[in-house]
Amino acid sequence: MADKRYLDAIHDALHEEMARDERVIVLGEDVGRKGGVFGVTDGLFEAYGEDRVLDTPLAESMIIGVSVGMAANGLIPVPEIQFADFIHPAFDQIVSEVARMRYRSNNDYGCPMTIRVPYGGGVHGALYHSQSIEAFYAHVPGLKVVAPYSPADAKGLLKAAIRDHDPVLYLEHKKLYRMIHDQVPDGDVDVPIGRAAVRRPGRDLSIFAYGLMMHEALGAADLLARDGVEAEVVDLRTLRPLDTATILESVARTSRALIVHEDNRFGGFGAEVAATIAEEGFRHLDAPPTRVCGPDVPAVPFAPPLEQWFMPNAEKIAAAARTLVAY
């Protein structure tokens, strides 16, 4: 056990997996000598060399497309997309190639890779350094999508992703890199892909969140507790495959569901959670499944008052929770 920042936990998982298995390689923009623009891959270049820690040309489709071929020929690539905002040129490679390789070849080829994607707002990144992209990719069969909120989960889920037989989109929140630190076990951390976790039990409503918003949801639960409202906070962690059993069990206990994400609301990931609860947990509900999301503007605007207006936070979540409990 050691106290680690979120960023260090990701770094340690990469380091340990590269040491464990020489097939694991890291590639992306600035991941080598510089150690990544956020410092996540710092030291890997020195430890494993330029052939396994590859500074690529500035071309996202290339980063993913080359990873497809590497995976077909015996490597386990861990490509980094420098910012989620810049993943879009690789959409075709991820959706048409990575996600479909196993299905379209009838299991003749797999496509094991872990695509690391720093995402999220609240970092003064404006429209093109703040995006959440999970809705686009969680929609795609063949992909797995994870979004850890704690250092221990960040390490455990990254190791699980790298050891998975299938492609995993690993969403790491930029604001969490240096914002949080916590105890992280040395070596392996057992965090299976596909399991949500109840982080705080409660009886009055269930709040479902992931990534940075988990911290805001826990903050909201503290605020609500002062008013005597006991919120259960469920960390989804894996968006696909979604742990619907844990979600429905929680709703069965609380009868109220509040879903939180910073991505904008319309067609966002929360709609899938809400629909699942409505379809499969309707008999438990005392109120409509409700969402707290980023507003439906194209992306996070820059000026601090605008960014604060955009981002969901503990106060906004608590306010929505009070309305929901009073329904």
Add this chain to the structure above:
Amino acid sequence: MSAREAKAVKSPVERTPQALGVQDRELLEMYYYVRLARAVDERMWALQRSGQAAFVISGQGHEGAQVGTVYALDRDKDWLVPFYRSVAAVLVKGMPPAEIFLIQLSKATDPSSGGRQMPGHYGHSGHKILSTSSPVTTQLLHADGIAYAAKLRGTGEICVTEVGEGATSEGDFHEALNFAAVHKLGVIFLVENNGYAISVPVSKQMAVPNVSARAAGYGMPGVTVDGSHVLDVYVAARDAVARARRGDGPTLLEVKVPRLTAHSSDDRQEKYRSADEILHTKEHDPVHVFAAELRAWGVLGEAQERQIAERVRRAVDEGTELAEAAPAVDPATATRYVYYEHDAPPGRGR
């Protein structure tokens, strides 16, 4: 005519198999594959016309380019990352005709996809042929990744990938050639230039006469040859293979080929190609040009011609019968292999 222009780029005169160190046995084997690919392709159309197959995407006219190139590989060791016209290429790489007819008829035992993909989307890990998709040019980056892995793992494998000239307008073309050149990867980028991207002529696709001219911008050699002359293709591919094997990097090999059919069974090329052009395109048919050359070199006699024709006929008929007798796909299997399954047959997938 694209093929005529190509002659001006690289003259076929002064070339004989002996001078180039190519044996009669090799020439006859290449000729067999050219003929086999044509016969398989014609059978694909027959199956479509008779209502047994829903769709055909053809390689007729591309046989010389594909056979000449893939024949230069170590066909057991090296990789092929094909595209949808790769009938001849996959045959040379080891796919028997039956496996082509199995995807053509969308049967359960189709090794490319188990009936999941449209015909023409070949793939087979046993033959080291990567699975094909429909978005064009994505596969060039996959070839880079395969070659990078080969280099890192020290396997000595190299990779041929195929693409049409229309697809060279895509961004992935640039990204793939650039990356391969930076890392001196053992990739041969085979551009089969048939003059059309469905209906759009090459003159509306690019402002240069030859795709190969772009190679200089990436720091790799670019070669243009006439795909009617299979020996020329083979010799150019042999050079590219040797360069890749030495670790000197990729080659952009452009082969000008005639497109002898419509784009696909869903296309009517008479709408955008003149009758005269369609007629004259046949003059560049690699099957006939190669046969005439082989006869002129004294490599192909009447007896051998008959023997090869019979071998081809038997292979195509037997392949068709095998595929026709194969079971249809069970819809109950349609949800399998979205993700890895622990009970999957060993050795397939990862």
